[in-house]
Amino acid sequence: MGASVVFVVFDGVKMLDVTGPAEVFAEANLAGAGYSISYRSPSGAPVATSVGVRLPVDGPVAETPDPDLVVVAGGDGLVEHGVPVDLVAAIREIAPRAGRLVSICTGSFALAAAGVLSGRRATTHWRHAARLARAYRDVEVLPDALFVRDGDIFTSAGVSAGIDLALALVEQDHGPDLARTVARGLVMFMQRPGGQSQFSAPLRMPRPSTPTLREVTDLVSAQPALDHNASAMASRAGVSARHLARLFASELDTTPAKYVEQVRLDHAKALLGAGHGVAETARASGFGSSETMRRVFVARLGISPSQYRARFETTAS
16 A cells, blocks of 8 residues: 545635646655545635636545645635635644645645744745745745755745655655656656755845835845945945945835845855855855855755755756
């Protein structure tokens, strides 16, 4: 008897958040994995998906036998309109009975609303990471990671990252050889590691509308290795450090220091991904020393610059 995989779905569920990971488990079955895949909704009724196709289900979540793996898919409505109360109740009912609990993309909002991410590290689609962090202050949101594991709870970034996470779970269950067979069958990488960046992450930071702040952020992006402490940035902009901090808070919902760190982190990831050395990257991206850069990488991504570079090379090959 193989492991039971239960997909929790609801009206408005993003179709690819369901079918992408499901195809990974189905492909694994062709290689002998033996996953038992089912689909459940809070009420047991079929659901309308994001692409207009109605998805039949196998019954209500509450009537699910204790599952080995529960996958909560995402949907735009979870962010825009809030998590439905019946979905919150369904997750609270099944989570204690699940061997492992997974969210795909904005499914992390459903897990957070149900309280199961409290005190844990998690991720979601880069576009919604800041909103998740604001809404659930007790969740440590890692906005760059493709997927994050915290104990037996796994959260993934947008759509295709859910496929990467499903493949990682297959590897965890059945080893790298079978996972590699699945990857070949689906013509996908083996594999983009969870710590690798969501490549669209820099787009999370909009260009400011205030000319003064735009000049400051443009210079940070163009020359991250310059001295960008608060006083230096304020002096260049011709404003006080306090006024500059207010501009960052009102337009970008962050502090000058955190903004600079994010830009430097993005720059460092790009350099490491292009094959540059750790020490060279630390200097060019403005961290100054390899140790300073290492601390930021570990805190923000959960891996060191050397591990990031090695994993990126493995994926690229």
